[in-house]
Amino acid sequence: MTSLVWLRRDLRLHDHAALATALAELHAVQPVFVFDTEILARFANPRDRRLVFIAETLCHIDTQLKERGGRLLVLHGKAADIIPKLAAALGAKAIYSAEDFEPATRARDEAVKKALAPTTRFVQVLDHLMRAPQRMLKADGTPYKVFTPFYKLWRADMGPTDYAQYEVKDAGRYAKAPSSFKAAEGAGLTRINLDEGPAELLAQIGYQYTKDSLWRVDDVPARLSSFIENKLAAYPTARDVLPIIGTSQLSPYLRFGLVSVRECVRAAMEKGGGEKWIAELGWREFYAAILYHFPHVVTLEFNAQYQNGAIPWNNDENMAQAMFSGQTGYPVVDAAVRELLETGYMHNRARMIVASFASKDLLLDWRLGEEFFAQHLMDYDLASNNGGWQWAASTGTDAAPYFRIFNPILQSKRFDPEGEYIRRYVPELRGLSTADIHAPWESPLTKPANYPMPIVDHATAKDRAVAVFKAAGHKMGGEH
Numbered sequence: 053m054t055s056l057v058w059l060r061r062d063l064r065l066h067d068h069a070a071l072a073t074a075l076a077e078l079h080a081v082q083p084v085f086v087f088d089t090e091i092l093a094r095f096a097n098p099r100d101r102r103l104v105f106i107a108e109t110l111c112h113i114d115t116q117l118k119e120r121g122g123r124l125l126v127l128h129g130k131a132a133d134i135i136p137k138l139a140a141a142l143g144a145k146a147i148y149s150a151e152d153f154e155p156a157t158r159a160r161d162e163a164v165k166k167a168l169a170p171t172t173r174f175v176q177v178l179d180h181l182m183r184a185p186q187r188m189l190k191a192d193g194t195p196y197k198v199f200t201p202f203y204k205l206w207r208a209d210m211g212p213t214d215y216a217q218y219e220v221k222d223a224g225r226y227a228k229a230p231s232s233f234k235a236a237e238g239a240g241l242t243r244i245n246l247d248e249g250p251a252e253l254l255a256q257i258g259y260q261y262t263k264d265s266l267w268r269v270d271d272v273p274a275r276l277s278s279f280i281e282n283k284l285a286a287y288p289t290a291r292d293v294l295p296i297i298g299t300s301q302l303s304p305y306l307r308f309g310l311v312s313v314r315e316c317v318r319a320a321m322e323k324g325g326g327e328k329w330i331a332e333l334g335w336r337e338f339y340a341a342i343l344y345h346f347p348h349v350v351t352l353e354f355n356a357q358y359q360n361g362a363i364p365w366n367n368d369e370n371m372a373q374a375m376f377s378g379q380t381g382y383p384v385v386d387a388a389v390r391e392l393l394e395t396g397y398m399h400n401r402a403r404m405i406v407a408s409f410a411s412k413d414l415l416l417d418w419r420l421g422e423e424f425f426a427q428h429l430m431d432y433d434l435a436s437n438n439g440g441w442q443w444a445a446s447t448g449t450d451a452a453p454y455f456r457i458f459n460p461i462l463q464s465k466r467f468d469p470e471g472e473y474i475r476r477y478v479p480e481l482r483g484l485s486t487a488d489i490h491a492p493w494e495s496p497l498t499k500p501a502n503y504p505m506p507i508v509d510h511a512t513a514k515d516r517a518v519a520v521f522k523a524a525g526h527k528m529g530g531e532h
């Protein structure tokens with residue numbers, strides 16, 4: 053008898069809640085991954101680096117599985133249809149997967165559950181988060197809307213049992229791959245062949261492979277331990293310095309589950325002195341809980357006061373084009389956008405500067421910025437991205453007060469004092485002195501002709517944003 057372990061945001065074989073739970077039963081286990089056409093429809097770029105990352109990860113997992121007597125079954129199609137068909141074809145007794153908290157994936161999982169034969173159980177376990185959003189409630193049973201009290205509960209009594217590792221004792225426990233593959237194909241499902249490597253894998257689903265040496269998939273434990281050993285202690289201050297890597301850069305690995313959040317918390321707890329970093333993992337869970345309890349944030353402002361046109365958001369295409377191609381004339385803003393386009397990553401401080409500039413200085417609809425990040429971030433996560441943009445636009449939880457608008461020149465001088473970050477990503481400005489680089493238009497004689505003038509005057513734009521928010525009746529303080 054067989055069980056399926058459906059891998060989604062938990063692309064690893066260690067410390068794996070769904071796999072460990074499946075192995076605790078006596079059935080043979082068949083791991084499966086689906087390239088869900090409903091999700092792929094959002095990936096417009098044929099060379100999307102996230103798909104390269106996933107393809108490499110799946111090949112890596114398959115290699116590990118082969119060593120342990122199993123194989124990964126990869127399918128292509130609409131997951132909500134495929135998974136029940138596969139379960140029927142294999143006569144699966146159960147499907148194990150990690151619980152997902154996004155509205156669309158929750159709906160998909162419900163559809164899968166309904167379509168399963170009564171003899172197949174659908175078992176979901178907590179893996180993606182330390183604490184289930186359903187349990188993160190105030191004393192009166194309502195969800196938190198402010199981070200600090202949420203975090204107090206989240207962090208309270210967190211100890212070794214919370215971050216204990218799920219042991220995966222899988223030797224000899226996998227289903228015979230040839231018969232699983234045959235059953236899947238016999239049921240008319242499109243199986244993706246992993247034998248020829250990631251490039252051929254991607255070709256089968258209509259995407260192209262480009263080697264990406266920035267985001268390797270085979271060195272994740274070393275990345276975590278190197279951060280914990282070398283950078284955790286300095287993290288509270290180094291995390292804001294733009295030109296250095298003062299943070300873990302683990303976000304893509306957490307996003308796709310190559311590392312578990314339990315491993316991260318455990319490593320930081322055991323090392324000690326990692327409270328600030330653990331709090332950032334808390335923000336990740338806070339935004340996941342906000343999305344779970346307030347799914348309207350996907351399209352609307354969290355704060356009802358700003359919904360339905362209360363803020364005259366700008367949808368000007370030329371302005372959006374300048375903003376999201378790194379041509380605003382504000383060097384630190386442009387460096388940040390170009391960092392994202394070049395690497396698939398953007399420093400957290402830079403994300404805040406960019407989101408503030410777009411939503412306040414340009415009054416661009418925060419949804420445009422959110423979508424731009426969604427298309428390019430390696431670590432794109434609906435909950436964190438939406439939370440970050442709504443925070444910067446002052447429409448979300450714990451929102452930045454509307455009158456506290458980042459000054460891009462002061463931010464640049466403070467967090468990139470020598471202009472190193474700017475020089476790295478804005479080659480036109482490499483020849484400028486440190487004195488000139490933060491605001492090149494102030495020195496017309498040295499400003500390179502091929503770098504734009506500022507798209508707006510910050511002081512004027514700031515006054516305009518404050519006036520717009522005031523008119524929308526921004527109320528300050530407390531919970532919304």
Ligand SMILES: Cc1cc2nc3c(=O)[nH]c(=O)nc-3n(C[C@H](O)[C@H](O)[C@H](O)COP(=O)(O)OP(=O)(O)OC[C@H]3O[C@@H](n4cnc5c(N)ncnc54)[C@H](O)[C@@H]3O)c2cc1C
Pocket residue numbers: 291299300301302303304306307329332333335336337339398399400401403404407425429431432433434436437438440441444
């Ligand atoms: C406008 C905006 C958009 C963002 N979009 C995303 C996104 O799509 N995906 C994403 O993972 N993060 C997002 N963030 C949060 C944050 O910028 C990234 O998580 C962080 O930069 C990742 O780098 P790191 O792994 O080195 O983080 P570290 O500083 O090492 O933090 C460790 C982990 O904690 C989590 N984390 C850290 N800061 C935050 C935060 N503010 N909110 C939620 N989780 C956090 C991440 O999982 C991160 O990997 C966004 C922030 C802003 C301001």
